[in-house]
Amino acid sequence: MLSPVILIPVLLNGLMTGAVYALIALGLTLIYGVLHIINFAHGAMLTAAMFACYFAFKTLGIDPYLSLFVLAPVFFALGYVLQRFVIGPASHGEDRNMLLVTLGLAVVIENALLVNFRGDTRTIDVPYAFATINLGFTFLAVPRLVGFVAVFVVAIALWLIMSLTDTGRAIRAVAKEKLGAQLQGIDVPHIYAVTFGLGTACVAIAACLLMPSYYVNPGAGNAFVLVAFTIVVLGGMGSVPGALIGGLTIGVVESLCSLFLGDSLGQVGIFLIFIAVLLVRPQGLFGAKA
Amino acid sequence: MSALLAIEGLRAGYGETEVLRGLDLVVNAGEIVTVLGSNGVGKSTLNRTLSGVLRARAGAIRFDGAPIERESCAAIVACGLIHVPEGRRVFPNLSVRENLDLGSYARGKPRRAQNRERVFSIFPRLRERASQYAGTLSGGEQQMLAIGRGLMAEPKLLILDEPSLGLSPLLVEELFGLIKRIHADGVSVLLVEQNVVQSLEVADRAYILAEGQFAMSGPAGQIAADPELKRTYLGL
Known part of the structure; x- marks a missing residue:
């Protein structure tokens, strides 16, 4: 067996990477839980948010952790408008059509980014990019630690919104009982749009947490969303705690596989888990049986 | 009239x-x-x-x-004009109290706490089950909840x-x-x-x-x- 000196930092790293995966998965699972569609535009929105974060830093000199406070509401509004005025109307009342519209949106957003910024890979240089905290037995990378803490703050904030506000309760109500919600005077298209906005705000926050230590190109978001999709399946489609625990698990698995199989094979474990979950427990860890 | x-x-x-x-x-x-x-x-x-x-x-x-x-x-x-639908249509994943509160989503919100008390006095069973998920209630209790939720909107x-529909003769009487x-x-x-x-x-x-x-x-x-x-x- 490997010595804890190697294993513990690998596990911690995995947890911290997993937290950002979890945040992206949280947005995906929230939208799935309420609108019952896989949002194929999730990755493209993440890429767009990463570009926004990049340019905020490059042209205006705004630190990614500060632009988070601007980009989260901006992307909430963007998600709201997209769902209310593009995805919703284009689906003509059939929820499954929304899936196709989000796929189309993904193609449009990615190619718009490609046309404007070409395929170049870009990074930003923040002074704390390589800063670490010495725990005695290991070092923690500051950007990753910030990401980890921020994800939990966001998850708690989201939980408070869902359980304490009327809008949050309405979101949960619409998820399970649309007609019942309508008859209480809940405006379902509005609730759909708010949910889509919250999911999109999640990727905007994830983008700002990633940029200090990651790169962006027009396809950057896709790798994350593929992993996030695995997490959503692992945790249970539509389950918020499932997304969090699934995200951390997947982060650790990826980290361990990189250790044992080498960096290039790190994601193999993720997809092995994906296949195993589909075979053994298709409803996921926290999902209800269909 | x-x-x-x-x-x-x-x-x-x-x-x-x-x-x-x-x-x-x-x-x-x-x-x-x-x-x-x-x-x-x-x-x-x-x-x-x-x-x-x-x-x-x-x-x-x-x-x-x-x-x-x-x-x-x-x-x-x-x-x-409040419609309590056939089949109750309560929110199974929300607690009884949250179901009632959403009854006053669009109307009656300023007097929510007061109206909730009124509903609880009409349907004492709902008070006992206030923090339980609506999905765990019996058919009769769900019907009471659906009506209570309707009353929340004044x-x-x-x-x-x-x-x-679907209630026992005794419950129908009640x-x-x-x-x-x-x-x-x-x-x-x-x-x-x-x-x-x-x-x-x-x-x-x-x-x-x-x-x-x-x-x-x-x-x-x-x-x-x-x-x-x-x-x-x-x-x-």
């Missing part, structure tokens, strides 16, 4: 099928009016049209003096769609008692039911719906005594 709800020449349906073929109905303030009919005659379609889930194809619906046939569900709820008119109590508290009720005998006992007036049209209407006592009822309603 003034008309709280007035329907004239109402037509509605789905796709090619016309379900409601010209209905006229009045509910006066302070009344319990019942619409009776067997399965598939258009009772639920009538309710869905009144609450704005389904668009009327022709005809007029006036509630509290204002036309509502083109209004959204949310606007109709805001006017105080209805001027409460539409009850087949509230006795339910009709509760409907009388709610009415005595000053809520007008449109009771849409298959349960002829008990509905006619509590109602002031009745309409018999058959194949999308009203076959009979009049004071409940008179309808109950009319031999025509058996023929139209039961098809004897």
Whole structure:
């Protein structure tokens, strides 16, 4: 067996990477839980948010952790408008059509980014990019630690919104009982749009947490969303705690596989888990049986 | 007495099928009016049209003096026309208290806590189960919750769609008692039911719906005594 000196930092790293995966998965699972569609535009929105974060830093000199406070509401509004005025109307009342519209949106957003910024890979240089905290037995990378803490703050904030506000309760109500919600005077298209906005705000926050230590190109978001999709399946489609625990698990698995199989094979474990979950427990860890 | 709800020449349906073929109905303030009919005659379609889930194809619906046939569900709820749907439609993943609170999402929010207490005093079982998920309640308790949720919106008119469906005879008895109590508290009720005998006992007036049209209407006592009822309603 490997010595804890190697294993513990690998596990911690995995947890911290997993937290950002979890945040992206949280947005995906929230939208799935309420609108019952896989949002194929999730990755493209993440890429767009990463570009926004990049340019905020490059042209205006705004630190990614500060632009988070601007980009989260901006992307909430963007998600709201997209769902209310593009995805919703284009689906003509059939929820499954929304899936196709989000796929189309993904193609449009990615190619718009490609046309404007070409395929170049870009990074930003923040002074704390390589800063670490010495725990005695290991070092923690500051950007990753910030990401980890921020994800939990966001998850708690989201939980408070869902359980304490009327809008949050309405979101949960619409998820399970649309007609019942309508008859209480809940405006379902509005609730759909708010949910889509919250999911999109999640990727905007994830983008700002990633940029200090990651790169962006027009396809950057896709790798994350593929992993996030695995997490959503692992945790249970539509389950918020499932997304969090699934995200951390997947982060650790990826980290361990990189250790044992080498960096290039790190994601193999993720997809092995994906296949195993589909075979053994298709409803996921926290999902209800269909 | 003034008309709280007035329907004239109402037509509605789905796709090619016309379900409601010209209905006229009045509910006066302070009344319990019942619409009776067997399965598939258009009772639920009538309710869905009144609450704005389904668009009327022709005809007029006036509630509290204002036309509502083109209004959204949310606007109709805001006017105080509250529909407690068939099959309860409670939110299974929310607690009983949260279900009640969402009843005052669009109307009655300022007096939410006060109204919740009122609902709890009418349905003491709901207070016992306040923090339980609505999905774990029995059918009868879910029906009480659905009605309680409707009361949270301070209805001027409460539409009850087949509230006795699927309940045991004992619970049905209790339910009709509760409907009388709610009415005595000053809520007008449109009771849409298959349960002829008990509905006619509590109602002031009745309409018999058959194949999308009203076959009979009049004071409940008179309808109950009319031999025509058996023929139209039961098809004897």
